[in-house]
Amino acid sequence: MYNYKINVSLATIATASVLSALSFSAQAAEWRGWNIHPEGYPNSDALESFAEKVAERTENRIEPRLYHNAVLGDQPDAIEQTRNGALDFANFNMGPMGPIVKETNVLSLPFLFNNREHMYEVMDGEIGDRFAAALEDEGLVALSWFESGARSLYNTERPVETPEDVEGLKIRVMNNDLYVEMIEAMGGNATPMSYGEVYQSLKTGVLDGAENNFPSFESSNHYEVSQYYSLTEHLIIPECLCVAKSTWDSLSEEYKTIVEEEALAAAELQRELWSEGSKESRKIVEEAGVAINEVEDKQVFQDMMQPLYDAFIEENPDLESLITDIRETI
Ligand code: GTR
Numbered sequence: 397m398y399n400y401k402i403n404v405s406l407a408t409i410a411t412a413s414v415l416s417a418l419s420f421s422a423q424a425a426e427w428r429g430w431n432i433h434p435e436g437y438p439n440s441d442a443l444e445s446f447a448e449k450v451a452e453r454t455e456n457r458i459e460p461r462l463y464h465n466a467v468l469g470d471q472p473d474a475i476e477q478t479r480n481g482a483l484d485f486a487n488f489n490m491g492p493m494g495p496i497v498k499e500t501n502v503l504s505l506p507f508l509f510n511n512r513e514h515m516y517e518v519m520d521g522e523i524g525d526r527f528a529a530a531l532e533d534e535g536l537v538a539l540s541w542f543e544s545g546a547r548s549l550y551n552t553e554r555p556v557e558t559p560e561d562v563e564g565l566k567i568r569v570m571n572n573d574l575y576v577e578m579i580e581a582m583g584g585n586a587t588p589m590s591y592g593e594v595y596q597s598l599k600t601g602v603l604d605g606a607e608n609n610f611p612s613f614e615s616s617n618h619y620e621v622s623q624y625y626s627l628t629e630h631l632i633i634p635e636c637l638c639v640a641k642s643t644w645d646s647l648s649e650e651y652k653t654i655v656e657e658e659a660l661a662a663a664e665l666q667r668e669l670w671s672e673g674s675k676e677s678r679k680i681v682e683e684a685g686v687a688i689n690e691v692e693d694k695q696v697f698q699d700m701m702q703p704l705y706d707a708f709i710e711e712n713p714d715l716e717s718l719i720t721d722i723r724e725t726i
Pocket residue numbers: 432471487488489491544570590591607608609612635
């Protein structure tokens with residue numbers, strides 16, 4: 397005999413499970429995450445922890461998956477991919493961001509910050525929010541700020557003590573015209589190039605040098621092909637943990653809170669790991685025979701940057717007050 401009741405309840409169960417499978421698949425999202433650094437780098441560990449915690453707290457409805465070593469593209473390309481939602485999250489340096497988000501170019505002005513504490517104070521406060529708003533207008537939600545130490549010059553030829561020592565050196569810079577102007581103001585020849593090409597170029601003499609912090613100098617193995625590291629400390633550039641705006645907008649309020657909290661926790665962890673990691677990297681390169689020198693008179697380098705500031709302000713008069721606000725943040 398036809399049992400209407402049983403059939404109805406079977407149908408209900410079937411519909412319910414189809415619905416729950418559908419809603420699960422609609423909610424479970426694999427997030428593609430870009431990272432330029434190798435595993436074990438302070439930023440990589442912090443991003444891994446972000447990915448794990450987000451997966452755990454969303455019961456795997458969000459599954460962030462990290463791709464290290466820039467395998468998904470070089471940094472300018474990855475910025476574009478995140479803006480258009482092909483990538484979901486990434487750790488970006490504000491250097492290559494400048495050509496896309498004009499305001500962030502301020503962060504690439506040499507000797508802008510006095511030290512890392514100054515940078516934290518600025519980025520963790522209201523000024524950091526202003527940069528985040530500018531990024532959001534271009535499709536990137538900056539949830540927290542990572543540190544990237546201070547960048548110094550290194551090369552294959554000689555220690556840099558004065559600007560005369562930079563003269564004629566072919567120096568790799570990140571993709572941003574400001575850095576070309578910066579190196580040229582010091583008397584060197586700047587070559588914008590993606591990070592992944594630098595090792596080979598130093599090795600074959602296409603480049604004489606580059607500039608970066610200790611962890612990157614070490615983890616990229618540039619120290620194997622570049623013997624002189626000179627503490628010019630000309631750039632202190634913050635980095636973001638950014639989520640694609642389209643990805644962010646698709647989240648419920650509850651998930652937004654989780655992702656944001658974990659991004660902040662990741663930044664805290666990254667900063668701790670950075671302090672240790674920097675010392676460790678410095679030790680490794682020193683032990684490998686790299687000659688590290690202090691630069692006695694940094695002021696002379698700093699003074700050479702005045703024309704660059706003047707030109708920048710002339711081109712971007714609306715950003716002058718931002719520079720002043722940063723300088724006045726103590
Ligand atoms: C590193 C930074 C990377 C990348 C690299 C470079 O310090 O963390 O995002 O910008 O420098 O020089 O290209």
